[in-house]
Amino acid sequence: MDWHLSLVAMFTTILALMAIGMPVAVAFLTINLLGTLYFMGGLNGIDQLIANSTTSITNFSLVPVPLFLVMGELLFHTGLAMRVFDALDKCFGGIKGRLSYMTVVGGTVFATLSGSSMANTAMLGSTLMPDMVKRGYKPHMIMGPIVATGGLAMIIPPSSLAVLLGSIGRIDVGALLIAGMIPGLLLALMFILVIRTQITLDPASAPGHPDVRASVPEMIKAVTFDVLPMGLVIFAVVGLILLGWATPSESAAFGVLAVAFLAALYRKLTIEAITKSLRGALIVSTLMLTIIIGSTTFSQILAFSGASSGLIMWSSGFDLNAYTMLAILFLTLVFLGMFMDQLSIMMLTLPVFMPLVSLYGFDQVWFGVVMLLALELSLATPPFGLLLFVMVGVSPKGTTIGNVAWAALPYILCTLALIVILAIFPELATWLPQIMR
Amino acid sequence: MSLPKLYSGLITGLAVTGALSFVFMTFAIVINVILRNTGQHPIQATTALIEYALLFATMAGAPWLARQGGHIAITSFTNFLPPVMRTALGRIVLVTSVAILALLSWRATLLTTQMWERGTYDIRSIAIPSWVLYAFLAAGFGLMALEFFRLLIRGDIYSGESAQH
Amino acid sequence: AQAEEILKAVSAFPKPLAFTQSFLGYVDLVNERGKGIVQIQHIGGPEVFPSNQQVAAVERGIVDIHYGPAGYHLGSMPEADAWLGSTITAAEGRKNGGFALMEKAFQDRLGVKLMAHIDSGIKFHIYTLKEPQKKADGSVDLTGKRLRTSPVYKSFFEALDAIPVSAPVPDIYTGLERSVFDGAGWPIVAIQDLSWDKFLKYRVDPGFLQTDLSIVMSPSKWESLSPEAQKILQDAAIEYEQKSYDNFQAIIAATDTKVQEDGMTIVRLEGQAANDYLDKAYEAVWSRMKASNSPLYDELKKAYYQR
Ligand code: NA
Ligand code: NA
DSSP states (O other): OOOOHHHHHHHHHHHHHHHOOOBBBHHHHHHHHHHHHOOOOOHHHHHHHHHHHHHSSSSSTTHHHHHHHHHHHHHHHHHHHHHHHHHHHHHHHTTTTTHHHHHHHHHHHHHTSSSOOHHHHHHHHHHHHHHHHHOOOOOHHHHHHHHHHHHHHSSSSOOHHHHHHHHHHOOOOHHHHHTHHHHHHHHHHHHHHHHHHHHHHHHGOOOOOOOSSHHHHHHHHHHHIITTTHHHHHHIIIIHTTSSSHHHHHOOOOHHHHHEEEEEEETOOHHHHHHHHHHHHHHHHHHHHHHHHHHHHHHHHHHHHHHHHHHHHHHHHHOOHHHHHHHHHHHHHHHHHHOOOHHHHHHHHHHHHHHHHHHOOOHHHHHHHHHHHHHHHHSSSSSSOHHHHHHHSSTTOOOHHHHHHHHHHHHHHHHHHHHHHHHOTTHHHHHHHHHTO | OOHHHHHHHHHHHHHHHHHHHHHHHHHHHHHHHHHTTTTTTTOOOHHHHHHHHHHHHHHHHHHHHHHHHSOOOOOTGHHHHHHHHHHHHHHHHHHHHHHHHHHHHHHHHHHHHHHHHOEEEEEOOOOOOOOOOOOOHHHHHHHHHHHHHHHHHTTTTOTTOOOOO | OOOOOEEEEEEEETTHHHHEEEEEHHHHHHHHHHHTTTEEEEEESTSSSOOGGGHHHHTTTTSSSEEEEEEGTTTOOTTHHHTTTTOOOOHHHTTHHHHHHHHHHHIIIIIIOOOOOSSOOOOOEESSSSOOOOOOTSSEEEETTTEEEEEEGGGHHHHHTEEEOOOOOHHHHHHHHHSSSEEEESSSSSSSSTTGGGOOOOOEEEEEOOEEEEEEEOOHHHHHHHHHHHHHHHHHHHHHHHHHHHHHHHHHHHHHHHHHHHTTTEEEEHHHHHHHHHHHHHHHHHHHHHHHTTTTTHHHHHHHHHO
């Protein structure tokens, strides 16, 4: 089959399967089976499909996904998260939408310790969502910031995706990691502006909380007993990486242990809390990882069919000025990102894109950052956006992917704006790696 | 105990084991990091076992999640359909899901026995017999198929809307 | 004449990496000579099939050719250790009958036809963050050092009393930056690809073992080819074994110079100390194959191990 046809057939079929309400995980398995029968042929193809599936999630880099979920669930079910929010209430008084801001700030902090966007979103979602709903935040004020900030984990170092991007694209890994720092923080700043604007436009979207701050002694007490101990959790996750005790993939386990320890100190580590936390973590982890099993193989079949390379060659085959070419490369990434996983996208596109990068004289590290942003974006775009799925998984009954995608839209626009800014001021990405040499 | 009860117990039991494997992951990592940083030899099996636990927990949780209606499905479009059509479509979806999952489970079972007979190993931080991962998939897909089949014979459709927290 | 036959090939590594580029040299050679007869089309790397499932895809006839490390299949083919533990070049192995034994192993254990052992002669080295101490006898003291390892040389690191640590590749950069590991094992080439040389400032010489990269083909596809096409593939394979070896010798020399210019110090073991070090490395590999009860053990060791 011609690559155009393969591409259209594969994409329309998976879209149709999702649209008729087939569970997303099964929809991927179905399209994979059909694709396999067509492109690889017969039972041999199906056997290969299963063999490929055995490797898709048995990967140590995915460990933070379930463990950060457990950590977030524990923070919520033991009431530790609630305590922190209450304490912050006392200190900040009536700043509207404070928890939305806190999502961005907290999420950015966690982005500096987590290399995985999925894990970051899962953790933020399972910790913050329930309390924010209780406090009367409108759903978009909760889900938008969480999905957006979750994605920061792969821009701000450490980032396992940046490491893979560097190695496959033969870009200096160290420089690429550092280069993500300023754009990542800039993005976080833009997110805060979005929240500020949304609250101005719709004051009812976030609760006002008590208008008056608590007295100073009360504030000190609240911070000492409810906020400062959280430092232990931060230390367990970031501190151990910085000290060189644990790798980023391992540190999540210490986060779980630290939360459990604190909860035990507060005498909140009940069997019920543990059971609920494990149950919640199992739900979200299972729904994500079953989808990843299917989507990984989907990407592989697309690659095998020649559809993805066809698209990439076609999109990169134009003779255009640098900015238009950049836009086309970017759109290709976003399009692939609608259906495919990040690693596959990188392996497919980099062999074609990197020569173009040198041909057009783009800075490699700078392009790496743009590419990371595009990949981050693809996690939050429907129909296949893992962060959207995570968010649905941790949200109250009845939340749809559409709801989450709408909530994320303003933040997606921020990422697009940042890419334009990076095109105009490449120094935002290239300056830091240069001075740190 | 009756067969349906036993079966329900199996589904729940698997989910519990899946959730417990998160506890195992946590402690296994913590122990290994402590051993490594105190100059002792970490347990070599840990990395491989944790990688396997990721698939195990997923396959053990998947049938239970299907029972809970927790697997994500996009209902934005089907919700606009008249109830008769929605039901019809829902049943087509279920039949297809059962067929696909059963087919995958069957092939995965055959591969499990093939790997067993060949006696090959999957070499990671330790060597584990190659059939194990295939067996996880065979069981997980098979039980998922059964769960969707139960919905089908009960006359229900899958909505995925009871994903709850 | 028959129509031009197009063979689909996959590689264990992504296309931009040096090893895959070397394989593409073989592809080019075949395509140049096989115009109108046989052509190889590289359809991709791990994005098409996971690296360790590619040989199975060839066995199943889904793709025709695979390029990648034989050591990925140690669990099904313990004979892969013969190449890892080899002390001769691939071309010598072909001459002395070693290659024929490996052909048999690939056929019996993996169900694929072995075409070539390319990119041979690239050794592995231990790299460390801090200068490793030497003992009185001149041997290197790695006792208690945490070395990131692959399954292939894990037992060697244990024999050195080091602590082998397994960690996924994306974690290694941060791990080295923060000294989670004291060092790592890696081939002499490609150490700069992931910028690890920023942290790994010491390299222990001599290198040990060597690369085990194979080109394999689907047996049924091979049978279906015309003798003419077979000859082109076969001749190119033999020729490329030597050519890729020579290419990599040049790359090794260039890398060696480059890393030293960039500030890497070589910790060289001499005489008996070097000998003992290598004994441990090769012993770990060959005894592993022996323990697997491979019927080819004696013949393979005789052919490939000549220290
Ligand atoms: Na990060
Ligand atoms: Na997407």
